[in-house]
Amino acid sequence: MNSKNHHQMTQGQLKDCDVLIIGAGPVGLTSAAELIRQGINFQIIDQRLEPEIKSTGTAINPPTLEVFEPFGIVPELMNYGSQGNELQIQNESPILKFSFQSEFKKYTKYPVSFGIEQWFTERTLNNYLLQNQHSIIRGIKIIDLKDEKEYVTVDYVDVNDTDETVYQIKVKYIIAADGAKSNTRKRLGIKYEGVSNTRTSAVAHFEAEPIEIPDNTQIVSFHQQGGYFLLKMPKGYATCIPLLESEEQEWISDELDSHGNQIPLPIADHYFEKLFAKRGLKVKVKNIIWKAHFRPNNRVASNYSNKNRIFLIGDAVHSSDPMAGLGLNYGVQDAANLTWKIAFVVKGLAHHGILDSYEIEMKPYGELVVKSGISSGVNALPVSSTHDFIRSHYLKFASDYKLATKGILNLYNMDKQYNSKLTRFVPGPCSIQRLRYQFITKLEAGQKFPSSLFDHLTDSKSFIQTTGFKLLIFNLNQQPQQMEQMQHIKGITFTQIINSFETELVEHCGVLGDCILLIRPDNFVGLRSHSLDMSIVLDYMNAL
Numbered sequence: 001m002n003s004k005n006h007h008q009m010t011q012g013q014l015k016d017c018d019v020l021i022i023g024a025g026p027v028g029l030t031s032a033a034e035l036i037r038q039g040i041n042f043q044i045i046d047q048r049l050e051p052e053i054k055s056t057g058t059a060i061n062p063p064t065l066e067v068f069e070p071f072g073i074v075p076e077l078m079n080y081g082s083q084g085n086e087l088q089i090q091n092e093s094p095i096l097k098f099s100f101q102s103e104f105k106k107y108t109k110y111p112v113s114f115g116i117e118q119w120f121t122e123r124t125l126n127n128y129l130l131q132n133q134h135s136i137i138r139g140i141k142i143i144d145l146k147d148e149k150e151y152v153t154v155d156y157v158d159v160n161d162t163d164e165t166v167y168q169i170k171v172k173y174i175i176a177a178d179g180a181k182s183n184t185r186k187r188l189g190i191k192y193e194g195v196s197n198t199r200t201s202a203v204a205h206f207e208a209e210p211i212e213i214p215d216n217t218q219i220v221s222f223h224q225q226g227g228y229f230l231l232k233m234p235k236g237y238a239t240c241i242p243l244l245e246s247e248e249q250e251w252i253s254d255e256l257d258s259h260g261n262q263i264p265l266p267i268a269d270h271y272f273e274k275l276f277a278k279r280g281l282k283v284k285v286k287n288i289i290w291k292a293h294f295r296p297n298n299r300v301a302s303n304y305s306n307k308n309r310i311f312l313i314g315d316a317v318h319s320s321d322p323m324a325g326l327g328l329n330y331g332v333q334d335a336a337n338l339t340w341k342i343a344f345v346v347k348g349l350a351h352h353g354i355l356d357s358y359e360i361e362m363k364p365y366g367e368l369v370v371k372s373g374i375s376s377g378v379n380a381l382p383v384s385s386t387h388d389f390i391r392s393h394y395l396k397f398a399s400d401y402k403l404a405t406k407g408i409l410n411l412y413n414m415d416k417q418y419n420s421k422l423t424r425f426v427p428g429p430c431s432i433q434r435l436r437y438q439f440i441t442k443l444e445a446g447q448k449f450p451s452s453l454f455d456h457l458t459d460s461k462s463f464i465q466t467t468g469f470k471l472l473i474f475n476l477n478q479q480p481q482q483m484e485q486m487q488h489i490k491g492i493t494f495t496q497i498i499n500s501f502e503t504e505l506v507e508h509c510g511v512l513g514d515c516i517l518l519i520r521p522d523n524f525v526g527l528r529s530h531s532l533d534m535s536i537v538l539d540y541m542n543a544l
Contacts, residue, residue: 027315194298241275338355447524
């Protein structure tokens with residue numbers, strides 16, 4: 001490094017701060033929005049001088065809407081987006097129909113999925129930042145990162161500078177949301193393990209004459225001649241089509257990428273009609289708004305951090321075939337899981353060791369989305385008549401007997417359950433209560449507190465907006481406990497005491513007697529105790 005052009009940070013765009021977010025896509029912006037709510041000193045940077053206007057990351061699912069709710073942006077997204085009420089898996093005809101409205105309603109107040117272009121999601125999140133006096137700092141290129149144990153030094157250049165001056169700042173933590181080709185991950189030497197698809201995929205956002213598909217339905221087709229994903233958008237449709245070898249040959253270069261695969265070339269607009277026709281769908285394309293041709297990767301990072309102060313989220317730690325349609329949603333869940341923990345450490349409400357739980361809790365779901373991507377990509381390729389017959393009948397059987405419901409709920413993160421030191425169950429004083437919990441309880445430690453129950457709280461708005469832990473005390477036996485003390489524990493910012501069996505909360509939480517639910521800032525149940533002993537709550541909070 002040329003010391004003449006290296007300045008300790010006394011000028012340039014960036015300043016020392018608590019958290020530096022690298023990457024201003026939806027996942028980085030979600031992290032920034034939550035840090036605003038938590039009152040953390042942060043900066044968010046991006047090397048790009050302008051945001052990209054593209055239509056990737058088109059499906060917004062219920063858990064993502066729940067993360068966005070405290071920012072106040074959900075109504076805008078719902079008013080703009082194209083609502084999907086059902087997922088339909090088909091070949092020549094429908095095989096499996098999954099109703100979001102009926103299957104999701106007990107988990108969420110948003111039992112729907114929306115088709116929304118990524119640029120609109122980014123713009124909406126960015127507007128939240130601007131309303132709170134924050135903005136993306138663009139044109140920043142990271143040159144080096146060095147974890148100094150107590151802080152991280154960041155060397156960077158401003159791409160607008162002509163003299164390439166290298167500046168340096170110090171930050172407490174880094175959240176790297178810099179995509180599947182993450183330079184941060186590469187600098188840390190973290191492996192991105194998995195495979196590239198043998199076949200390429202074409203994705204597009206296009207306008208067309210009305211397509212004969214059911215209203216408000218997302219289509220996943222496993223046609224014998226090849227599959228596709230089709231989603232209604234506010235303007236037109238979005239699709240992902242894995243190409244056959246014969247189809248991709250016309251649109252592929254002899255040049256090889258870093259993995260030794262031939263590099264895909266742009267596909268002509270008119271060719272999309274042929275791709276659909278071969279797969280049994282008549283489409284008259286009027287206009288291609290956005291398109292891409294690439295080789296999907298199904299990969300997950302070996303580690304989600306450098307085990308200290310630099311963390312990776314979103315595509316930087318997992319990428320999957322877009323046929324699964326889940327990448328952006330899983331990235332937003334990464335952000336929701338990590339940011340409150342960093343905020344609590346910065347504010348002195350938790351120990352640094354709490355951050356180890358991020359990888360423990362989230363990596364299994366990164367692995368899940370990668371497995372889903374591999375499965376979706378394989379099933380979208382042509383199969384023999386025998387294979388098609390077996391697959392169709394298996395899916396029909398799974399649909400008839402609700403076997404598919406659990407898998408879809410899991411993929412959409414509706415029944416996710418964490419298992420870490422931040423999830424704890426304390427049984428009551430007798431073994432009967434242990435049996436009750438095992439066989440009857442509907443809401444366990446580590447599961448998400450359903451947003452469908454928010455309206456049954458005395459102050460649902462405060463519950464949603466608060467940035468700390470939420471304490472629900474079911475004092476059903478009217479025990480003379482010192483409840484007032486439990487309402488003033490540091491880090492707990494919402495408390496409600498329930499004294500009656502006659503409430504929806506008692507029914508849906510599976511409460512049979514005295515119980516405490518301590519709900520984390522990300523709305524997952526951190527502690528479930530069948531004792532009203534205040535020391536149990538204190539011990540949990542002190543152990544953070």
